[in-house]
Amino acid sequence: MMKQFLPGWHTPDVSPSAAPKAGGESDEVLMERLRQGDVRAFDALFERHADAIHRFLTLRLGDAARAEDLTQETFLSVIRARGRYLVGRSFRQWLYAIASNAARHELRTLRREGARLHQLAVSWPVAASSDAVAERAVREALALLTDAQREVIVLHAYAGMTFAEIAEVLACGCVAVRVRAHRGYRRLRELLGHVEGKR
């Protein structure tokens, strides 16, 4: 279970959520039932993953309100494209692939409209905690990474996926994922030092 530090604020749940919860069915079994149109299966999958997907999208986009809209798009996509789910594939990976695609599409649209990601970072509410400054530094540093680096780092560090899983989610090679992660982490550390040095 996720550990709650502040009301409404969480650290990520990186437990292997594809595994069946105690006494429950696995995500894959629920997805199979959802394919047959079972509403309760959708409710169960939503219950398990909605919050994690919302937090993933918030980190990915730097904007909690947009992340809420994209969480809805992600779960509507699960329903609309449930015929595309391949039996035997990890549901969690499929879900994160959908969320990543939705985020990429959103960022492309924003870029087309001339918006800049680091300007959006301010729309993330600040927690009333002594760590707020450090949290803000992480957000700002993440926003300054390239989209490809941020995508890999959030999936790796926050969603707790392995590089092989990320390669599957992003439909690219494992080596490319590792290179992006390595460069991204290095750049992130530089940026964190820079951002914190300015304060």
Place this chain on the structure above:
Amino acid sequence: MNIRCTRALDALEDPRAFAALQPHLETCAECRALVEAHARVRNARTPSLDADAGIRIRNAGRAELAAAGRARPWWVGALALVVVMLGVGIAGAVLMPRENLASPALQIVVGALLAMAILAGCWTALSPRRRWTALALAAALVSAAAVVSGGSGLYPAWAGAFWEAGVRCARAVVLYALPSCAAALLLQRRAAFSPARALAAGLAAGAAGALALHPHCPIGQAGHLALFHVLPWFAVAAALVLFQRRLPRRSFAP
């Protein structure tokens, strides 16, 4: 960057390997920076989903599920796309006057290769798996080579001037590809944009145009076939990729 740095990246995924890496971390500033950056993101706290928003999204999902019929597997769409594209290509080939001066056997071989390119393209365009992309591209390239090399080599005088006849052929390829493009756009909106899949759909649509035109065109010179049969076919594919990139999607599923 030395090899230990790469191992530090691997060790992030394995607590035991990470523990074994501790002595290295004490001496390698670069690895320490990497591990620290990972920890900062790993421990970042983010706002959880608002309860009201959660209920709203769940209700939207339930409504969507109630409105949707039974889920159809992806290959039903792929078959529908094959029917549309092959239908257009074969209808054009059969209904228009046959003026190709190449031998009927050669025309059948080229037609069969174009049909294969359509099949491979449609399958790749809608398959959630990635492994078909190379097959679709190879099928398109082989059939394009067959179109260019499978002509009669003749240029009858009554066919018209080079550019005039060429523009007529290019226009026919594009016009015959349009219904296929429309069908591909409709079906591919159900998944996230993928350049490879969009390209496969475009190549299949262009192949349908080339299939419709091939038995009709009396000009068998390689230059004409490459410039006015194959080039418009590939241009259709490129246009479909560019167009799809901006198209709103109904789903972001891979």
